[in-house]
Amino acid sequence: MSKPLEQLKERLGKISDLERISRVLSWDQQTMMPPAGSDHRADHLATLRRVAHELLIAEETGRLLGELHPLEESLDPDSDDAALIRVARRDYEKAVRVPTDLRAEMTRAAAQARPVWVKARAESNFELFLPALERNVDLRRRYVACFDGVEEPYDILLDDFEPYTTTAEVREIFDELRAELVRLIAELRDTEVDDSFLRGNFPVERQEQLARDVVRLFGFRPDTWRLDPTEHPFASGAGVDDVRITTQYDPATIKSFFSTMHEYGHGLYSHQLPRNLERLPIGSACSLGIHESQSRLWENLVGRSPQFWRFFYARVQETFPEQLSGVELDRFVAGINRVKPSLIRIKADEVTYGMHIILRFELEQDIINGRVELRDLPQTWNERMHEYLGVDVPDDAHGVLQDTHWATGLIGYFATYLLGSVMSVQIWEKALEDVRDLEDQIERGEFAALRGWLGKHVHAHGRKFSPQETLERATGSRIDGKPYLAYLRAKYGAGVAA
Amino acid sequence: MSKPLEQLKERLGKISDLERISRVLSWDQQTMMPPAGSDHRADHLATLRRVAHELLIAEETGRLLGELHPLEESLDPDSDDAALIRVARRDYEKAVRVPTDLRAEMTRAAAQARPVWVKARAESNFELFLPALERNVDLRRRYVACFDGVEEPYDILLDDFEPYTTTAEVREIFDELRAELVRLIAELRDTEVDDSFLRGNFPVERQEQLARDVVRLFGFRPDTWRLDPTEHPFASGAGVDDVRITTQYDPATIKSFFSTMHEYGHGLYSHQLPRNLERLPIGSACSLGIHESQSRLWENLVGRSPQFWRFFYARVQETFPEQLSGVELDRFVAGINRVKPSLIRIKADEVTYGMHIILRFELEQDIINGRVELRDLPQTWNERMHEYLGVDVPDDAHGVLQDTHWATGLIGYFATYLLGSVMSVQIWEKALEDVRDLEDQIERGEFAALRGWLGKHVHAHGRKFSPQETLERATGSRIDGKPYLAYLRAKYGAGVAA
Numbered sequence: 001m002s003k004p005l006e007q008l009k010e011r012l013g014k015i016s017d018l019e020r021i022s023r024v025l026s027w028d029q030q031t032m033m034p035p036a037g038s039d040h041r042a043d044h045l046a047t048l049r050r051v052a053h054e055l056l057i058a059e060e061t062g063r064l065l066g067e068l069h070p071l072e073e074s075l076d077p078d079s080d081d082a083a084l085i086r087v088a089r090r091d092y093e094k095a096v097r098v099p100t101d102l103r104a105e106m107t108r109a110a111a112q113a114r115p116v117w118v119k120a121r122a123e124s125n126f127e128l129f130l131p132a133l134e135r136n137v138d139l140r141r142r143y144v145a146c147f148d149g150v151e152e153p154y155d156i157l158l159d160d161f162e163p164y165t166t167t168a169e170v171r172e173i174f175d176e177l178r179a180e181l182v183r184l185i186a187e188l189r190d191t192e193v194d195d196s197f198l199r200g201n202f203p204v205e206r207q208e209q210l211a212r213d214v215v216r217l218f219g220f221r222p223d224t225w226r227l228d229p230t231e232h233p234f235a236s237g238a239g240v241d242d243v244r245i246t247t248q249y250d251p252a253t254i255k256s257f258f259s260t261m262h263e264y265g266h267g268l269y270s271h272q273l274p275r276n277l278e279r280l281p282i283g284s285a286c287s288l289g290i291h292e293s294q295s296r297l298w299e300n301l302v303g304r305s306p307q308f309w310r311f312f313y314a315r316v317q318e319t320f321p322e323q324l325s326g327v328e329l330d331r332f333v334a335g336i337n338r339v340k341p342s343l344i345r346i347k348a349d350e351v352t353y354g355m356h357i358i359l360r361f362e363l364e365q366d367i368i369n370g371r372v373e374l375r376d377l378p379q380t381w382n383e384r385m386h387e388y389l390g391v392d393v394p395d396d397a398h399g400v401l402q403d404t405h406w407a408t409g410l411i412g413y414f415a416t417y418l419l420g421s422v423m424s425v426q427i428w429e430k431a432l433e434d435v436r437d438l439e440d441q442i443e444r445g446e447f448a449a450l451r452g453w454l455g456k457h458v459h460a461h462g463r464k465f466s467p468q469e470t471l472e473r474a475t476g477s478r479i480d481g482k483p484y485l486a487y488l489r490a491k492y493g494a495g496v497a498a
Numbered sequence: 499m500s501k502p503l504e505q506l507k508e509r510l511g512k513i514s515d516l517e518r519i520s521r522v523l524s525w526d527q528q529t530m531m532p533p534a535g536s537d538h539r540a541d542h543l544a545t546l547r548r549v550a551h552e553l554l555i556a557e558e559t560g561r562l563l564g565e566l567h568p569l570e571e572s573l574d575p576d577s578d579d580a581a582l583i584r585v586a587r588r589d590y591e592k593a594v595r596v597p598t599d600l601r602a603e604m605t606r607a608a609a610q611a612r613p614v615w616v617k618a619r620a621e622s623n624f625e626l627f628l629p630a631l632e633r634n635v636d637l638r639r640r641y642v643a644c645f646d647g648v649e650e651p652y653d654i655l656l657d658d659f660e661p662y663t664t665t666a667e668v669r670e671i672f673d674e675l676r677a678e679l680v681r682l683i684a685e686l687r688d689t690e691v692d693d694s695f696l697r698g699n700f701p702v703e704r705q706e707q708l709a710r711d712v713v714r715l716f717g718f719r720p721d722t723w724r725l726d727p728t729e730h731p732f733a734s735g736a737g738v739d740d741v742r743i744t745t746q747y748d749p750a751t752i753k754s755f756f757s758t759m760h761e762y763g764h765g766l767y768s769h770q771l772p773r774n775l776e777r778l779p780i781g782s783a784c785s786l787g788i789h790e791s792q793s794r795l796w797e798n799l800v801g802r803s804p805q806f807w808r809f810f811y812a813r814v815q816e817t818f819p820e821q822l823s824g825v826e827l828d829r830f831v832a833g834i835n836r837v838k839p840s841l842i843r844i845k846a847d848e849v850t851y852g853m854h855i856i857l858r859f860e861l862e863q864d865i866i867n868g869r870v871e872l873r874d875l876p877q878t879w880n881e882r883m884h885e886y887l888g889v890d891v892p893d894d895a896h897g898v899l900q901d902t903h904w905a906t907g908l909i910g911y912f913a914t915y916l917l918g919s920v921m922s923v924q925i926w927e928k929a930l931e932d933v934r935d936l937e938d939q940i941e942r943g944e945f946a947a948l949r950g951w952l953g954k955h956v957h958a959h960g961r962k963f964s965p966q967e968t969l970e971r972a973t974g975s976r977i978d979g980k981p982y983l984a985y986l987r988a989k990y991g992a993g994v995a996a
Binding site: 013014037039044048223225238243 | 511535736741
């Protein structure tokens with residue numbers, strides 16, 4: 001190995017370690033840390049971020065990348081080393097453009113805005129949140145101004161979450177989805193589906209056992225994974241052999257079951273990232289969109305399918321006989337797939353979910369481009385909710401204040417949720433094609449072939465290629481809304497039955 | 499604040515953060531981490547250590563310390579800033595003497611030796627461990643050779659655990675202790691004390707509840723502390739508001755109760771370190787000896803006292819009525835204070851414990867000075883165990899292989915356990931003097947005054963002063979074996995009763 005390449009890898013290895021340490025500390029903060037420890041934790045996370053950033057933007061990194069130009073050009077672009085230099089160069093060139101002070105201020109502003117948002121949401125008081133939001137948005141505009149040569153300012157923000165993906169590309173897909181989703185939602189609006197049996201009395205300990213059962217069935221090994229309760233479910237971990245997923249149990253419903261399957265999908269991606277590229281930037285996940293394609297695949301394509309429930313429903317019925325013994329499989333599957341426009345994104349069903357995202361994606365562009373005044377956001381939000389989903393927002397807590405993203409400066413993030421859902425169907429259909437009896441396997445509770453297929457065709461690429469190139473290598477095509485729409489129409493247009 | 503002082507504090511703040519992060523990761527590794535995650539964890543800890551070390555030994559640190567010379571001399575030596583510069587200079591000067599390669603090799607050798615030791619101990623096979631031990635000892639000798647101007651090579655090793663403390667000083671105290679301990683042990687050898695009721699069937703869940711009760715009684719607040727089970731008890735945490743203690747429950751005995759109290763003492767020290775000096779080297783613990791004085795104080799002076807048990811015994815009896823309903827308080831207190839020479843240090847009673855330490859302290863010097871061949875260690879060990887404690891070592895697993903310290907390169911550490919025990923009595927007696935009805939308070943289950951006294955007189959100094967100066971500020975005198983020996987003789991010479 002060339003000396004500069006070796007030095008670059010060592011430097012990137014340290015950066016990767018520091019990032020993974022941050023993930024473990026965040027997990028700890030949300031599952032284990034005594035509450036009063038949050039100030040220490042903020043210091044520690046800030047230090048990790050600063051040290052990692054300083055290692056990345058150091059002159060030495062630039063010098064090594066410069067020296068590696070000839071090597072990079074001599075290598076097969078698909079080789080690990082070529083991809084490593086390419087990805088590291090991109091990370092470096094983005095990072096050096098942003099003054100350290102601006103970055104620090106963005107971090108500080110986000111940290112300060114979060115508790116303000118918590119209070120504002122609790123009181124449903126947008127006025128209270130407005131100054132913090134203005135500051136976050138202003139800092140994002142200054143961030144965008146550090147870059148040049150882009151078509152639209154929003155491209156810069158989007159790229160941090162879904163790299164190599166432009167606003168125009170996403171808009172094109174979302175425009176196509178919107179038209180059809182609005183139509184489908186209108187058609188389904190009056191369909192009455194009973195899902196009352198999903199609410200009632202579901203003791204947490206039994207839910208916990210069921211969650212353990214399902215992730216074990218999917219392929220969770222206790223020597224490499226953890227599953228813990230938390231307030232807001234997420235997946236995290238320290239590496240392929242230390243995967244940590246979390247879930248939230250509400251004794252009044254078993255809906256958290258789906259969030260456990262969702263986080264399993266994220267966890268499996270982390271678990272099957274390329275082991276030989278660990279501690280390198282190309283050994284991590286490709287993008288948030290690709291990540292979400294994995295969680296949605298397990299949550300929706302597997303977890304809301306009749307096949308899966310033909311296998312698993314008896315287990316759930318046994319666990320909650322008081323609630324479910326009188327509910328036949330067909331009714332259960334229809335209930336967990338009920339479509340009903342509602343106010344809150346994270347509680348939305350598969351069909352209406354997309355409209356929540358499209359609304360945010362459009363609003364974010366309007367915000368960044370100054371087409372909407374921040375003080376008018378609640379009104380705009382409410383109007384569009386009425387237009388897109390036909391629901392009336394009673395207060396800002398159930399409207400514009402519902403998500404934490406803008407409070408923590410995450411503008412450009414939401415789109416990846418829907419991109420992931422769209423890609424999940426493309427990936428699923430390719431898996432169905434390649435693994436001939438996949439649906440039968442699922443009906444038998446067998447998941448090894450699916451895990452293997454995803455590992456080989458999606459996870460193994462890590463971050464070597466762009467999200468779209470990764471998708472193309474896995475499925476043969478780039479992102480396309482049609483399979484997703486066809487799937488939704490096939491599944492929901494005719495009603496769902498087991 | 500002067501510019502260089504501000505810069506130094508920022509740099510030291512980062513180093514402190516990285517060290518505290520390591521502590522949280524170590525806690526996680528021993529309580530939460532999926533076992534397969536250990537390779538990631540080793541990488542992450544190595545990176546944290548390396549980055550912190552690089553920040554400390556950087557030329558910039560030396561330059562700042564140079565610039566701060568005049569300021570330091572102009573300040574009151576007791577002021578925080580003077581202490582900070584003094585302590586940082588000492589850390590820096592020690593660190594820069596050791597080549598990075600040697601330090602890395604010491605870390606690597608320790609990591610590699612540990613599993614070898616685990617296997618060797620399991621098989622009671624010293625030969626297997628010998629090469630790893632030879633390598634560790636050789637590296638320690640090379641480490642010692644980096645320094646000059648010391649009286650004895652062992653001083654260098656001791657200083658890493660008990661700074662500003664020489665081998666000669668420790669030897670003087672230990673020589674005094676040894677003479678008297680050997681005598682006391684001989685006197686007590688034939689005393690028969692029944693402690694059979696401490697073994698039996700003590701369900702872990704009930705032990706866990708009892709452990710929670712006792713630490714809450716002492717002063718453990720769930721918003722700032724955690725208590726978790728682990729294999730080898732320890733105390734850790736991320737700062738004054740994030741204190742984590744661990745303990746181990748064995749259903750066959752309630753002896754872990756004392757280790758919980760021991761770890762509580764360590765935890766309380768961490769919890770009461772000076773808040774205004776957080777993120778600075780002077781805001782951390784003074785030395786391992788002072789740390790151990792705190793754990794021994796809660797374990798022995800409080801936790802094995804008749805006063806405490808007059809208050810708490812009924813609670814334990816209620817918890818384990820099958821085991822203890824027929825055992826009166828007097829018998830119980832005598833049982834938990836039984837003196838009996840035995841093979842294993844961590845199971846030793848208060849009186850014989852010291853001899854285990856003295857043996858190791860002497861052997862370590864012999865090893866470093868080449869007065870004992872490593873291959874002859876088992877024989878030497880066994881001879882001295884016979885001489886000091888009158889016990890015959892059946893195999894090396896119960897002898898020279900019992901402790902993990904030498905496997906991980908920790909030579910110079912053991913002495914701090916006994917130094918801590920000795921100092922704990924000096925501190926306790928001063929607290930008794932200052933808090934007039936302290937023993938009555940303990941008999942009433944009240945610990946706030948004791949916590950407050952320790953906080954003010956011991957914990958609040960952090961690492962501003964040397965261990966001996968810290969002790970002197972707390973008690974009016976430097977380390978002295980006499981109060982410790984008098985305490986042991988008073989408590990055990992006449993037998994213990996409630």
